[in-house]
Amino acid sequence: MKPFALVRPATLAEASREAAKPRSELKAGGVDLLDRLKEGFDSPERVVTIAHLPGLDGIHAGPPARVGALATLAHIAAHRDLRRLYPALADAAEGAATPQIRNMATLGGNLCQRPRCWYYRLAEFDCRKKGGATCFAQDGENRFHAIFDSDLVCCCLHPSATAVALLAYSGRVETVSPRGRRTIALDDFFVRPTKDAVKENVLEPGEIIETVAIPAPAPGARSIYRKLKEKESFDWPLVEVCVNLTVAGGVIRDSRVVLGSVAPTPRRATEAEAVLRGARAAPEVAARAAEAAVAGAKPLKQNAFRVRLARVTLERALREILA
């Protein structure tokens, strides 16, 4: 492992300036970073830690909610008001990884962690995610790769569970960078590999998520997060779905449907949203909406079954929420 300098800035602004320097990596909980350092395909010269900075781990349920980037998944899962208002976020946080990891992993880190593609995670594969010329998964072992946008230059899955929920809740990240502050809607946060294969989001060098803001649920809002895993203990999802509906007068007025673990970015299922919007709020619409959600899937050789799992999981989630 290459030696690195550990930088402990006194403020977030200083952290941002330090992290903007070349060959620097930002560290919060350090869960994902440690994995990458150990495997040796990321070898920063400087690790800028923000784990000690005060005031970044607060959870204010609101509504609207404001969650600090350093709030751990365990705290998010355990926060009663947050769970009452945003159950899908709490469920996404609670179902991720293992208790030990959830105690360390932060919301900011969960949003910014790198993909789990096994070709990317092994130093000996110089894949496109690492700036190389080949996506080994396209013609290789791709059971756990994209079923949407799989024909893009990189067919990894976006690994963040909280991103799926936050996208459904129209969340925004508030960031600090050497150039100042900005607010980015989750809708604009993720980067498709066609634009840039070596990054998953629009954050610039030195840009750090400070807070995640979630709008107040509309009257009549209902939301749900569901996923399927092969194992119940410590496993990455085969598919995730998150649905956020607004129901008024027995009719679905608004809907946001997000599929996770299906593409290089969390994916809005706009086709399903269109089916739901204006439909009667009853389980009968579930099958049609789920069908629409996966109509555009482009599975790879080994993962067509996950298209079906996505459809079934979404249909079940919709039935549950519309029952």
Place this chain on the structure above:
Amino acid sequence: MGREKLRLGFNGKFHERDVEIAAGDPAPWDPSQKFSLLGSRVARLDGSAKTTGTARYGIDVRLPGMLYGKILRSPHAAAVVKALDLSAARRMPGVKAAIEIAKPGETVRFAGGEVAAVAADTAEQALDAIGAIRVEYEPRPFVVDPAASRKADAPPVFDKKIETKTSAGDLPSAQKALPRQGNVQGPRSYAKGNVEEGFSQAEAVVEGTYTTQVQTHAALETHGLVARWEGDELTVWASTQGIFSVRDELAQVLNIPASKVHVVTQYMGGGFGAKFGARVEGVAAARLAREAGQPVKLFLDRKEEHLATGNRPSAVQWVKAGATRDGKLTALQLIVHGNGGTNGGTGTSGPIKNIYGCINVKTDEYDVFTNAGPSAAMRAPGHPQGVFALEATMDELAARLGMDPLEFRLKNDPSEVRREEFSIGAEKIGWKTRDTRRTTRNLAVLRGVGMAAAVWYNTGGTGPKATVTIHRDGSAELVHGVQDIGTGSRTMIAIVAAEELQLPLERVSVRIGDTRMPYGPGSGGSTTTPSSAPAVRAAAYQACRKLAGLVAAEWGAPEADVLLTEGQFATRDGARRIAWKDACARLGAEGLSATAERAENHDDAWKHFTAGAQFAEVEVDTETGLVRVVRVVAVHDCGLVVNALTAESQVHGGVIQGVSYALYENRILDGQTGRMVNPNVEQYKIVGSRDVPEIEVVFLPVWDGINNTHSVGIGEPATVPTAAAIANAVSHAIGARVRRLPITPESVLELIDQKRAGVRA
């Protein structure tokens, strides 16, 4: 000692046999024997040391001046090492030694094969230093897919003769008598009766092809050891299942006398069959330590552990079976192509030959070589695979005959022990109502119940020795060079000694895990307990008799007339008595010792295969294909159980490993590069706590008289039938035959789709 009449049998059904007992060996216990400790639930003696972290495993050993070793491995699935230059690595900071493992000109035959090694002051320096080793590889064509490897134009894994670095306990790769064509070696053939005739007599015949995956051992503690030279003597602290086989391999490879090699294993974090020898990494550590003149610790990381330390071979088994209309088997046939990477010995014929009674049996076993990490013995080699194919076939044949699978098995199983186990398990799992339980309130979910048989063979053997010393304060010390690999051997032998001496457990001290002690057996093949326990009992018995002799002499009574009963020595007529403690007080500071050897197995006792039966209940989500194992009932013959707690723990472990094999574990190799893509415990999926079913363990005590404790090992049989029972349960649930492990969501959905489309799987 001569011949003794023994009552042998099980479940209250005993028969008498005349058995020859060796001089100095106590006769096997009679079924009427009342035990104070044996068979009860005894917590491990080292339980608190393990749970509080004070137990020092090999991987925890730190010595003054100790260096860290690291191995450089080939990134190529096949390559000739053209040139190897260690000079830059030697100049790296902290580096004290560097050695070649592959010599220039040698071929490395799998990605992860060992090329060179270094030792440095810190583990990080060693890691950096292997990056500075210059290797010129000439990559060669390779093949990692066993099906592709069988084709005539496949790149040859071995150009000429088969060469594999072997270590103690490895499966044999090349068998002289076997023919080889391309990458396929075999067949290793077996025939009994005439299968063609058997099939012609059959009124129902089924056949099917069954595919199983590669499973890695994935022990919690990785392979490795710490090596320290003092002059020309070598001491190693190893993570091993066989301290004596490590000693002998180091002596042989390093060309030094075995008397100068000392191996210590006090605590050990799992082996499952791949840890009998010093292996490449152990020899490398010893060589590096010698070159550096400092101790070297070389333990592998998780990735190396998956790549290069062994695995359960994959297999493609074609099975055909025939029976008469009334349900008697007439023929069983197996053709298996096993794939152990660069190793052979991949056969799976044990179960089909040794479980059901059939007069016509034929098996042909082929080894298919690929450029993949070599297989090693793994918990009942060949058997979980073989039972999966055989027991699916039995279910299918029963269905063809319109018979209940349980009834069909009872008709064909010659083992009265297993027939009893089948009946016990069937009762406990609710076999009779399994069809009515298939549907659940959740329409998408179906339940299924399946069963499978286990067979195992080993009854232990000669070699082990134990010394028991009785001290003047009445305490006893037991010294026996067995290692406890997590199975509870330390506690098991203490129980045997304490039982024989009629002492409370805390009055017996146990020393194990050191080659300077009397020889102990390797821990494998379910042979440890039946090898160690009889030696320990004999030593305790002999020490006790010596003390009885002293007492008898004092009383002027014949030695044979003085017996130890209820903690005191007494004459047969009870006229004279002396408490154990008072008898011991007559000893000098030297105490009294006896060293005994394990006697030969009693060939004239009740010889039978170790039998087991497991039943699994599963839930299958028919829309997602996900399988959940709800419950497993495991009924086993463990001879006479020494420690019910750790014996149960062995069965729990076997079942859990079987669930993992049935549903999750799978080594995945990338066809483009030949490299393993999931060499971790995140993507190489091992069952977790939330995926473990409810497990009920039932032991059927069997008094076989083979050794003086009636003890039988349980490690192997516990995992033999689990995957098969689960697969049969899934088949029962969905009404379609599972023919592939692991049982993945997509494979279940495919079976359901085929069934709906009316395709016969």
